[in-house]
Amino acid sequence: MSIDVLLKEFQEVSEHPYKVLSQYKAEGKKVIGVLPYYAPEELVIAAGMVPMGIWGSNKKTIALAKEYCATFYCTIAQLALEMLLDGTMDQLDGIITPTICDTLRPMSQNIRVAMGDKLPCIFLAHPQYRRPAFGMQFTVDQYTNVKKELEKIAGAEITDEALRGAIKTMNASRAARREFVKLAGQHPEAVSAVLRSAVLRSAWFMEKAEHTAKLQQLNAELAALPASNWKGKKVLTSGIICDNPKLLQIFDDNGIAIAADDVAQESRLIRVDAAETGDPMMALAQMYADQDYDVLLFDEKSSENRRADYVVKQVKESGAQGLILFMQQFCDPEEMEYPYLKKALDAAGIPHVKLGVDQQMRDFGQASTAIQAFADVL
Amino acid sequence: MAKAVSPGVQALRKVVDDVYADARKAKAEGKLVGWSSSKFPCELAEAFDLNVMYPENQAAGIAANRDGEIMCQAAEDLGYDNDICGYARISLAYAAGKRASRKFDPETLEYIIDPKSGKPLKDADGKVVIDPETGKPKKDPKTMQPYTVLDDIYEIEALPETTEKERAYKNFRREAIKPYRQMRMPQPDFVLCCNNICNCMTKWYENIARMRNIPLIMIDIPYNNTVEVHDTNVAYVRAQFDAAIKQLEEITGKKFDEKKFEQACANANRTAQAWLRVCDYLQYKPAPYSGFDLFNHMADVVTARGKVAAAEAFELLEKDLAEQVKTGATTTPFPEQYRVMFEGIPCWPKLPNLFKPLKANGVNVTAVVYAPAFGFVYDDLDGMCRAYYKAPNSVCIEQGVDWREGICRANKVDGVLVHYNRSCKPWSGYMAEMQRRFTADLGVPCAGFDGDQADPRNFNEAQYETRVQGLVEAMEANKAAKEAAAK
Numbered sequence: 001m002s003i004d005v006l007l008k009e010f011q012e013v014s015e016h017p018y019k020v021l022s023q024y025k026a027e028g029k030k031v032i033g034v035l036p037y038y039a040p041e042e043l044v045i046a047a048g049m050v051p052m053g054i055w056g057s058n059k060k061t062i063a064l065a066k067e068y069c070a071t072f073y074c075t076i077a078q079l080a081l082e083m084l085l086d087g088t089m090d091q092l093d094g095i096i097t098p099t100i101c102d103t104l105r106p107m108s109q110n111i112r113v114a115m116g117d118k119l120p121c122i123f124l125a126h127p128q129y130r131r132p133a134f135g136m137q138f139t140v141d142q143y144t145n146v147k148k149e150l151e152k153i154a155g156a157e158i159t160d161e162a163l164r165g166a167i168k169t170m171n172a173s174r175a176a177r178r179e180f181v182k183l184a185g186q187h188p189e190a191v192s193a194v195l196r197s198a199v200l201r202s203a204w205f206m207e208k209a210e211h212t213a214k215l216q217q218l219n220a221e222l223a224a225l226p227a228s229n230w231k232g233k234k235v236l237t238s239g240i241i242c243d244n245p246k247l248l249q250i251f252d253d254n255g256i257a258i259a260a261d262d263v264a265q266e267s268r269l270i271r272v273d274a275a276e277t278g279d280p281m282m283a284l285a286q287m288y289a290d291q292d293y294d295v296l297l298f299d300e301k302s303s304e305n306r307r308a309d310y311v312v313k314q315v316k317e318s319g320a321q322g323l324i325l326f327m328q329q330f331c332d333p334e335e336m337e338y339p340y341l342k343k344a345l346d347a348a349g350i351p352h353v354k355l356g357v358d359q360q361m362r363d364f365g366q367a368s369t370a371i372q373a374f375a376d377v378l
Numbered sequence: 379m380a381k382a383v384s385p386g387v388q389a390l391r392k393v394v395d396d397v398y399a400d401a402r403k404a405k406a407e408g409k410l411v412g413w414s415s416s417k418f419p420c421e422l423a424e425a426f427d428l429n430v431m432y433p434e435n436q437a438a439g440i441a442a443n444r445d446g447e448i449m450c451q452a453a454e455d456l457g458y459d460n461d462i463c464g465y466a467r468i469s470l471a472y473a474a475g476k477r478a479s480r481k482f483d484p485e486t487l488e489y490i491i492d493p494k495s496g497k498p499l500k501d502a503d504g505k506v507v508i509d510p511e512t513g514k515p516k517k518d519p520k521t522m523q524p525y526t527v528l529d530d531i532y533e534i535e536a537l538p539e540t541t542e543k544e545r546a547y548k549n550f551r552r553e554a555i556k557p558y559r560q561m562r563m564p565q566p567d568f569v570l571c572c573n574n575i576c577n578c579m580t581k582w583y584e585n586i587a588r589m590r591n592i593p594l595i596m597i598d599i600p601y602n603n604t605v606e607v608h609d610t611n612v613a614y615v616r617a618q619f620d621a622a623i624k625q626l627e628e629i630t631g632k633k634f635d636e637k638k639f640e641q642a643c644a645n646a647n648r649t650a651q652a653w654l655r656v657c658d659y660l661q662y663k664p665a666p667y668s669g670f671d672l673f674n675h676m677a678d679v680v681t682a683r684g685k686v687a688a689a690e691a692f693e694l695l696e697k698d699l700a701e702q703v704k705t706g707a708t709t710t711p712f713p714e715q716y717r718v719m720f721e722g723i724p725c726w727p728k729l730p731n732l733f734k735p736l737k738a739n740g741v742n743v744t745a746v747v748y749a750p751a752f753g754f755v756y757d758d759l760d761g762m763c764r765a766y767y768k769a770p771n772s773v774c775i776e777q778g779v780d781w782r783e784g785i786c787r788a789n790k791v792d793g794v795l796v797h798y799n800r801s802c803k804p805w806s807g808y809m810a811e812m813q814r815r816f817t818a819d820l821g822v823p824c825a826g827f828d829g830d831q832a833d834p835r836n837f838n839e840a841q842y843e844t845r846v847q848g849l850v851e852a853m854e855a856n857k858a859a860k861e862a863a864a865k
């Protein structure tokens with residue numbers, strides 16, 4: 001299949017997750033909703049079910065969720081609740097609610113209360129001490145709870161063997177996505193910013209094995225392309241999420257390529273893999289322990305500025321000329337880390353622009369002006 | 379809010395004054411001074427005789443002294459978004475060296491008085507003196523204050539001091555920093571963070587550690603979805619206590635003193651129990667004091683619960699209260715007609731504005747969530763882990779509702795006033811559902827209002843007054859219905 005045809009297929013999925021969900025259900029599969037961040041999708045796959053990421057919505061408006069939360073919460077969380085309340089998610093068989101930020105903590109309660117007997121809600125609290133033995137043990141304990149709850153929904157036990165298989169599936173998916181990010185950065189003429197996002201976003205909705213197979217095809221096509229002679233600009237994107245096609249269209253209209261990203265929905269969560277041998281639960285805990293350089297995670301060397309230094313390194317290695325930060329409104333972890341990110345970027349002489357975004361944005365005039373002005377100085 | 383100050387209240391004030399004074403002294407002597415989140419297990423630091431200060435208490439004080447806005451703005455100028463918790467913003471600005479200071483003329487070294495400041499001048503009969511020229515009330519010059527400006531201690535310290543004039547200027551600038559204790563808190567040599575209250579705390583303390591290049595001791599309490607605290611959660615926290623002790627040994631160069639630790643635990647328990655008993659006095663009808671006073675006494679449980687002085691001061695207050703209830707006396711400055719629970723942290727910069735319509739309508743606050751929230755009572759180390767696992771924002775909704783409904787019942791409230799606190803996402807995040815439960819379970823009306831614990835820009839007085847009015851009307855109707863039913 002040609003690059004364009006493959007990209008269009010990913011886009012179709014990315015634009016219509018509801019159709020995908022309905023299709024899996026029609027095939028008799030059980031589907032588990034997975035809220036951000038760091039939920040072990042491996043466990044869902046090992047239970048023979050389909051994990052489906054929930055990252056808010058670029059099309060919906062908050063209405064029913066107002067019964068539960070005040071206005072000063074990120075739209076990602078509010079719109080997730082909205083879709084649980086308005087019937088969009090009625091076909092789900094369960095949902096995993098991680099609680100790593102101050103919005104997701106109370107949201108886990110609102111979701112559980114609102115869903116009542118309608119939908120099993122699987123609670124997940126990650127430790128901030130990821131690496132010491134006691135932290136690893138806590139992760140295993142929490143994942144064990146998640147595993148038990150998933151087994152109830154699946155009606156079958158999750159064997160170690162199935163879990164090792166699921167780890168392989170997820171490792172392959174992550175590897176293919178990492179490879180794609182690299183190739184898309186090298187061939188912006190073949191993969192627009194809009195379609196790059198569609199490929200990465202669809203990974204949250206499609207069955208992983210299916211997505212990986214298609215993505216490997218795409219990667220092979222991209223790798224076979226002659227070296228690009230991109231005349232436009234290259235940037236690194238940063239933030240929780242930047243998957244609004246209208247926003248990304250501004251990149252494409254102005255010849256700005258995404259060289260790489262520090263975006264939670266794209267690369268942040270797929271940087272590391274789990275061991276395919278040994279105790280699989282421990283392997284999952286180790287994978288979480290290996291995560292790093294994320295605004296959501298505690299840094300034991302907090303007096304250093306490791307996360308920002310890492311982003312600076314990413315900018316340099318990817319050949320980006322600057323960084324565009326999509327600041328999700330009301331997201332304190334991102335907001336709290338901004339001053340030190342800025343400091344490191346300034347020190348390294350890397351220009352950046354911070355754009356406030358939320359998922360109910362419909363008018364991108366201001367963003368467009370800001371992005372264009374930024375591109376001009378690169 | 380009470381005018382008459384009882385010996386117990388006096389003692390409580392002194393305890394907090396001493397905590398600040400001791401820390402300043404320690405810093406001057408070159409000893410280590412730490413900053414700690416309010417629900418970090420202070421028992422650990424006490425075991426090392428460390429002087430520890432509490433940024434949350436400090437930020438509340440700065441906000442109550444009307445410097446919340448200038449400090450929040452200073453943090454925003456450093457790049458911290460104005461959506462971030464107001465306490466965090468104030469504290470981060472402070473950690474960066476920013477200070478609210480008094481404007482002065484660099485030539486004459488005299489303060490420049492703000493003509494808008496000050497209270498009206500009163501004559502011997504207590505009547506306001508009118509200025510014949512302007513027709514407006516005259517100001518009492520003694521109460522007038524210089525303009526508030528922002529300064530930076532690191533900028534001041536970098537100033538030259540070669541000439542007499544330079545030295546005088548530098549000294550004056552140092553002295554011009556507002557003199558209240560929260561604006562003169564020493565900078566930290568280490569930080570103690572426990573994120574049982576919120577995850578914002580994690581990022582806040584990481585930022586301080588980075589800013590000042592100092593060690594951070596972290597106790598991580600992941601959110602809990604059940605009323606019980608499971609053994610696995612306890613084991614996780616226990617292991618962190620051990621790690622924290624090791625870190626503190628390294629920082630101080632001292633060995634962990636088990637005896638001192640046990641003493642601190644005993645003190646903390648004694649304080650917590652006395653605090654709870656003081657809170658319980660609000661069960662009397664009429665209450666012997668206004669629950670708003672508890673917000674002030676919280677400073678003691680936050681800054682000194684591991685010290686015997688705090689326990690003794692609360693016990694003294696308890697005695698005062700026992701005397702008062704014997705005679706039916708109360709320090710509430712108005713007759714109590716309605717009793718409400720105040721949900722959340724108050725808007726510190728707007729305390730008088732919060733109080734005004736309550737007073738006007740005879741509404742006494744007889745329950746605050748801080749009562750159970752600071753009652754850390756435990757028997758052993760595992761119990762201590764469990765106690766610290768249960769902070770206001772680390773518990774599931776069922777536990778949160780249970781705490782509140784417990785005090786609402788015991789303290790016989792007629793309604794609930796809910797502060798949707800812009801600063802505190804985890805706290806405000808499930809209040810809407812809680813409100814529904816209070817009404818369903820207790821049959822009491824609830825009213826919510828928008829505000830902020832530290833940033834005055836997020837409080838709308840008109841909305842607040844309307845909501846209080848609505849609550850009073852609903853309580854009145856409830857009362858009338860009950861009386862009618864009784865007949």
Ligand code: SF4
Binds near residue numbers: 075076102103296334
């Ligand atoms: S966007 Fe920020 S506040 Fe919202 S769920 Fe993600 S981390 Fe939490």
